[in-house]
Amino acid sequence: MSNEGNNTIRPKRRVVDVAGGHGLLSWALLLLDDEYQHKQSDDASQELTVFCLDVKMPKSAELISEAMLKQWPHLEDRFDYVEGRLEQLIPHNSCLLASVHACGILSDILVSTAAKHTIPLAVVPCCHSRKRIVLQHASSYAKDMYDDIINTNGSIPDLVDRLDEARMVALDKAGLDVKELFLPSLFTGKGRLIMGFPRNESHGEQIPNQTLRRKGQMPSLESTYSTSIISKPVFMRGFTIPCKDDIECRRLVSKLAGREAADTRKELMHNRHHEKSPTMDISVWLPADKDVGLSGDALSAIVESKHSVKCSAQKTDQYVNPAGRKSVTFRLQYSGFDTAILSFDKAKAMHDELYELIPDAFPGIECR
Numbered sequence: 001m002s003n004e005g006n007n008t009i010r011p012k013r014r015v016v017d018v019a020g021g022h023g024l025l026s027w028a029l030l031l032l033d034d035e036y037q038h039k040q041s042d043d044a045s046q047e048l049t050v051f052c053l054d055v056k057m058p059k060s061a062e063l064i065s066e067a068m069l070k071q072w073p074h075l076e077d078r079f080d081y082v083e084g085r086l087e088q089l090i091p092h093n094s095c096l097l098a099s100v101h102a103c104g105i106l107s108d109i110l111v112s113t114a115a116k117h118t119i120p121l122a123v124v125p126c127c128h129s130r131k132r133i134v135l136q137h138a139s140s141y142a143k144d145m146y147d148d149i150i151n152t153n154g155s156i157p158d159l160v161d162r163l164d165e166a167r168m169v170a171l172d173k174a175g176l177d178v179k180e181l182f183l184p185s186l187f188t189g190k191g192r193l194i195m196g197f198p199r200n201e202s203h204g205e206q207i208p209n210q211t212l213r214r215k216g217q218m219p220s221l222e223s224t225y226s227t228s229i230i231s232k233p234v235f236m237r238g239f240t241i242p243c244k245d246d247i248e249c250r251r252l253v254s255k256l257a258g259r260e261a262a263d264t265r266k267e268l269m270h271n272r273h274h275e276k277s278p279t280m281d282i283s284v285w286l287p288a289d290k291d292v293g294l295s296g297d298a299l300s301a302i303v304e305s306k307h308s309v310k311c312s313a314q315k316t317d318q319y320v321n322p323a324g325r326k327s328v329t330f331r332l333q334y335s336g337f338d339t340a341i342l343s344f345d346k347a348k349a350m351h352d353e354l355y356e357l358i359p360d361a362f363p364g365i366e367c368r
Helices: 024-040 059-071 073-078 105-117 140-151 159-173 247-256 259-269 296-306 344-361
Strands: 014-018 049-054 079-083 096-103 121-126 176-182 192-198 279-285 310-320 326-335
Touching: 014 024, 024 049, 024 059, 024 073, 024 079, 024 096, 049 073, 059 073, 059 079, 073 079, 079 247, 079 259, 096 105, 105 121, 105 159, 121 159, 140 159, 159 176, 159 192, 279 344, 296 310, 296 326, 296 344, 326 344
Parallel strands: 014 049, 014 096, 049 079, 096 121
Antiparallel strands: 121 192, 176 192, 279 326, 310 326
């Protein structure tokens, strides 16, 4: 592919299909590339890899994936589907951001991301929106154009053209070569394809993996959208998705992909403290005149004899009060077997039960 200046654009071998839905764009790209590679080379390093990103993976996406892999099983290692949000992506210039029918403000967030990180973008916008809180910050590179759209009274008959023009201007001013194409109406009624390629890269220069700082640098997504787009910041905790096209990052994305991994993350996110294995302390007063056999292993054995869980207990603290009375504290970790998630509430119930059992199991001990 070449831009209008006939400068060769370095092809990308990694694509993230944002708001991928059923995954049709991803599979179309993979099939086209597979046919091309079959004609060109047997070099696996040149094969395209794609992952879909959407907040929810529909059942239809799984059915389509099963059907595609039944016909083209060799594509299995080149496709993933990750449930997540755009804000959880770690963009990289080795990966193309792509989206078909990026509804409303999603197109502006994509443009903002591509401009901030100077990374390649291909987007087909739709459902053009004038939502003020987003457009105010969509891109400082086209601020005047966005402001005009926001401040125009009444309806805007040519809103589609004006908003897409602002998006293209923003990409251009951020240092990307922009190309505009129109798709045949046979395929889609939302036919404008906006593409942006890092300008230095299209001239054969390597773009470093960092944000290029220029006058009028746009605000970061993290600060701009902390209250408007990321409505539940808890969903970001411990979960990011790297776009970089290397073996390690592709493996990490594959681990995050699929229904089982998504369900595990959801269960963890809704678990108190977002811990797979809840941890709680228990503290007791020891009798002064005898050893009652209290130990971490003994506490673990009591829990495991009552419940189908794994329990580990370690002594963490000892204390002697002014009267000479001794106490000891154990930290207990409760876990489900294999990959099972043990909820905090279930672990807490077991912990409370243990408090009640200790005085009978170890005569002379008092729970604090």
